[in-house]
Amino acid sequence: DGGITQSPKYLFRKEGQNVTLSCEQNLNHDAMYWYRQDPGQGLRLIYYSQIVNDFQKGDIAEGYSVSREKKESFPLTVTSAQKNPTAFYLCASSRDWATNEKLFFGSGTQLSVL
Amino acid sequence: SQQGEEDPQALSIQEGENATMNCSYKTSINNLQWYRQNSGRGLVHLILIRSNEREKHSGRLRVTLDTSKKSSSLLITASRAADTASYFCATYAGGGSNYKLTFGKGTLLTVNP
Numbered sequence: 001d002g003g004i005t006q007s008p009k010y011l012f013r014k015e016g017q018n019v020t021l022s023c024e025q026n027l028n029h030d031a032m033y034w035y036r037q038d039p040g041q042g043l044r045l046i047y048y049s050q051i052v053n054d055f056q057k058g059d060i061a062e063g064y065s066v067s068r069e070k071k072e073s074f075p076l077t078v079t080s081a082q083k084n085p086t087a088f089y090l091c092a093s094s095r096d097w098a099t100n101e102k103l104f105f106g107s108g109t110q111l112s113v114l
Numbered sequence: 115s116q117q118g119e120e121d122p123q124a125l126s127i128q129e130g131e132n133a134t135m136n137c138s139y140k141t142s143i144n145n146l147q148w149y150r151q152n153s154g155r156g157l158v159h160l161i162l163i164r165s166n167e168r169e170k171h172s173g174r175l176r177v178t179l180d181t182s183k184k185s186s187s188l189l190i191t192a193s194r195a196a197d198t199a200s201y202f203c204a205t206y207a208g209g210g211s212n213y214k215l216t217f218g219k220g221t222l223l224t225v226n227p
Binding site: 004006035040041042043044045048058088090092097098101102103104105106107108110 | 118149155156157158159162202213214215216217220
């Protein structure tokens with residue numbers, strides 16, 4: 001069953017705490033992405049990775065960090081520097097960066113602050 | 115910054131009617147894509163139209179693109195209650211190695227049984 005798996009579905013963060021959102025894909029896609037969605041808003045790009053061991057900042061990277069040590073995995077860490085982290089986080093992948101035919105999305109993680 | 119802007123923000127229709135959503139954008143694009151999102155879920159790709167295409171069909175979906183007006187429309191014919199969702203347009207644009215997909219804020223479609 002191919003696709004993108006995000007975990008956990010719900011996550012709560014305490015003040016000053018770093019939390020990590022998991023994203024795994026078995027589609028053999030080179031490119032992976034993290035988006036943030038606020039209520040009634042579109043998606044904003046946090047980070048993207050064109051290939052293993054490489055990643056680039058998106059439009060709202062401050063307060064976030066990522067790694068891409070394996071092709072199938074692209075975890076996102078929300079650091080304590082992100083002062084307004086409450087949002088719905090979506091991970092996506094595409095076959096490659098250059099063609100960008102379409103994105104495949106995970107089912108999302110809802111992050112809330114305690 | 116938002117590249118694509120959908121109109122209307124919300125649309126409520128009866129089952130069986132057609133639903134039309136519009137998307138306007140600001141800069142030249144490589145392609146434009148439409149996605150659907152059910153509440154609390156991830157997005158699902160519906161259809162992609164390239165800048166040199168004017169119309170595409172997929173089942174009950176029809177997408178048009180007018181690059182001179184920098185606009186696109188998504189038509190869903192014979193709507194069903196299950197079509198209730200948010201619909202987003204996304205534009206793929208940029209230059210060199212700096213291409214990216216930028217999403218609009220979406221249209222919330224409600225189809226009443």
